[in-house]
Amino acid sequence: MLRVRFAPSPTGYLHIGSARTFIFNWLFARHNRGVMILRIDDTDVERNTQESLDSIFDGLKWLDLEWGEFYRQSERVELHARSANEILAKGLAYRDFTPAHAGDEEKSHPGGAWLFNPGMRELSQSESDRRAAAGEPFVVRFRVPRESRGEVAFTDLVYGEQSKATADIEDFALLRSSGVPTYHMASCADDADLRISHIIRGQDHLTNTFKHVLIFEALGVQPPCFAHLPLLIAPDGSKLSKRKHGPVVSVTTYRDAGFLPHAFVNFLCLLGWSPKDYREQMTRQELIDAFSLDGVNRSNATVNFSEDDPFDPKAVWLNAEHIRTTPAGDLSAQLLPFACAAGFRADAAKMLHVTPLIQERIKLLRDVAAAADFFFLEELPPYDAAELIPQKGDSAMARTALEAALRILAAADFRHDSLDAALRAGAQELKIKTGQMFQPIRVAVCGRKAAPPLFETLEVLGRETCLRRIERAIQML
RNA sequence: GGCGCUAUCGUCUAACGGUUAGGACGGAGCCCUCUCAAGGCUUAAAUACGGGUUCGAUUCCCGUUAGCGCUACCA
Numbered sequence: 001m002l003r004v005r006f007a008p009s010p011t012g013y014l015h016i017g018s019a020r021t022f023i024f025n026w027l028f029a030r031h032n033r034g035v036m037i038l039r040i041d042d043t044d045v046e047r048n049t050q051e052s053l054d055s056i057f058d059g060l061k062w063l064d065l066e067w068g069e070f071y072r073q074s075e076r077v078e079l080h081a082r083s084a085n086e087i088l089a090k091g092l093a094y095r096d097f098t099p100a101h102a103g104d105e106e107k108s109h110p111g112g113a114w115l116f117n118p119g120m121r122e123l124s125q126s127e128s129d130r131r132a133a134a135g136e137p138f139v140v141r142f143r144v145p146r147e148s149r150g151e152v153a154f155t156d157l158v159y160g161e162q163s164k165a166t167a168d169i170e171d172f173a174l175l176r177s178s179g180v181p182t183y184h185m186a187s188c189a190d191d192a193d194l195r196i197s198h199i200i201r202g203q204d205h206l207t208n209t210f211k212h213v214l215i216f217e218a219l220g221v222q223p224p225c226f227a228h229l230p231l232l233i234a235p236d237g238s239k240l241s242k243r244k245h246g247p248v249v250s251v252t253t254y255r256d257a258g259f260l261p262h263a264f265v266n267f268l269c270l271l272g273w274s275p276k277d278y279r280e281q282m283t284r285q286e287l288i289d290a291f292s293l294d295g296v297n298r299s300n301a302t303v304n305f306s307e308d309d310p311f312d313p314k315a316v317w318l319n320a321e322h323i324r325t326t327p328a329g330d331l332s333a334q335l336l337p338f339a340c341a342a343g344f345r346a347d348a349a350k351m352l353h354v355t356p357l358i359q360e361r362i363k364l365l366r367d368v369a370a371a372a373d374f375f376f377l378e379e380l381p382p383y384d385a386a387e388l389i390p391q392k393g394d395s396a397m398a399r400t401a402l403e404a405a406l407r408i409l410a411a412a413d414f415r416h417d418s419l420d421a422a423l424r425a426g427a428q429e430l431k432i433k434t435g436q437m438f439q440p441i442r443v444a445v446c447g448r449k450a451a452p453p454l455f456e457t458l459e460v461l462g463r464e465t466c467l468r469r470i471e472r473a474i475q476m477l
Numbered sequence: 478g479g480c481g482c483u484a485u486c487g488u489c490u491a492a493c494g495g496u497u498a499g500g501a502c503g504g505a506g507c508c509c510u511c512u513c514a515a516g517g518c519u520u521a522a523a524u525a526c527g528g529g530u531u532c533g534a535u536u537c538c539c540g541u542u543a544g545c546g547c548u549a550c551c552a
Binding site: 137138202297424436441446 | 478479480481482483484487488489490491492499500501502503510511512513514515516543544545546547548549550551552
């Protein structure tokens with residue numbers, strides 16, 4: 001059975017790069033009918049926060065991504081410690097009594113890698129046991145087998161054959177002097193215990209993998225398959241960080257701006273992966289069907305945001321595409337909270353009427369605030385009366401057009417086709433172009449020139465509101 | 478510094494030795510049109526550099542450069 005995991009450490013909000021890692025794991029599991037496991041890597045007690053954990057759950061819930069099994073590393077420390085001691089007992093690791101940070105200067109010394117603290121590797125068993133029994137603090141370090149083998153190798157499902165000389169791998173820690181396992185130890189012990197078949201994670205772990213292979217072997221288990229993902233980076237080439245790049249790296253920012261979860265997932269998938277055909281907008285099922293590790297590429301992908309445009313234009317475009325293809329009823333329900341947040345007196349029935357008129361005019365759900373204000377507001381926001389004057393016309397023309405409109409709308413059947421016919425006839429009567437007739441009316445009822453098509457707008461607004469707004473507009477001229 | 482990974486339009490990407498180097502976003506222009514959108518059409522825009530291998534390199538190899546990652550008793 002294929003088993004994959006997503007193992008975030010709860011030390012920050014859910015990052016978009018992490019979300020993408022989850023998605024790729026999830027897609028791989030769904031495609032292959034495997035199990036998706038969520039494991040919280042919370043061994044670093046000091047840096048963990050509840051907010052961060054909440055943010056991870058919130059984000060995944062919003063993205064509508066589910067998992068089959070759930071674990072917390074902090075509840076499994078016994079397993080980790082037992083595994084570390086097993087490796088120690090086999091002689092594949094040793095106690096290092098060097099005080100913390102004592103070797104930092106030597107470690108950063110140029111000329112080569114730091115490999116181990118002098119004297120500690122060769123400590124005799126009895127000496128090591130004696131000092132440990134005496135209560136002297138120590139870390140447990142893996143004894144990288146530099147004498148017995150030249151290199152460590154594995155096949156990465158994305159990056160291909162990988163190998164590294166053991167002479168370039170330092171004796172890394174398994175257990176801290178506090179007895180708490182390190183990330184490497186905890187992660188591998190859990191991956192082995194949970195029988196993870198494929199580890200799909202960020203490329204920042206590619207070089208750690210050599211250490212992990214060593215740990216799996218020391219544990220006597222077959223290492224899982226590995227697939228590393230290219231990283232998501234900022235336009236300046238640096239890695240995405242909240243400190244430097246702000247809210248654009250947080251999943252909740254996209255939710256709050258009105259991205260559709262499916263659209264956002266779709267966007268993230270296209271960063272570092274391609275279905276290798278011309279498809280870009282894809283449904284979730286299409287993504288599942290198309291997903292394969294072969295389609296993952298090897299170079300980092302830039303999330304193209306900027307100061308004046310906080311969202312990648314392609315993400316926005318994809319969102320607009322998904323908005324357009326969402327059934328009006330569904331979209332309306334998603335739009336409603338944004339309309340209410342904008343202070344509109346919106347209800348489900350009204351929203352449903354408005355939705356088709358703005359559906360192909362908004363890119364983000366929050367755009368409903370700017371695109372549909374005049375449908376919900378009792379009073380139109382102030383606008384310039386000059387806007388009422390039509391192309392190649394003057395205020396007199398605006399006035400006659402609006403007065404005619406008042407007359408026509410007072411009597412008209414308030415439905416698209418009737419309004420269309422009546423207003424066109426009105427323009428013909430006044431001997432002005434339809435555009436010259438429609439623009440003053442549009443501005444009068446919407447408060448601006450850029451708006452949805454006129455007749456359906458009038459229909460949704462209703463006779464009373466239209467007449468009242470046109471009367472006011474005439475007074476402004 | 479050491480080690481590892483990467484390098485195609487501004488951005489996301491396709492082309493698994495032979496293409497006029499394709500698509501998408503964004504940009505520009507045109508069309509459609511009651512405005513705004515949407516849609517349609519057109520257009521500018523890329524193989525980092527230098528060597529090989531080959532009849533032929535975006536593609537394979539080497540070097541250079543650049544970027545990123547790891548180099549913690551963080552994950």
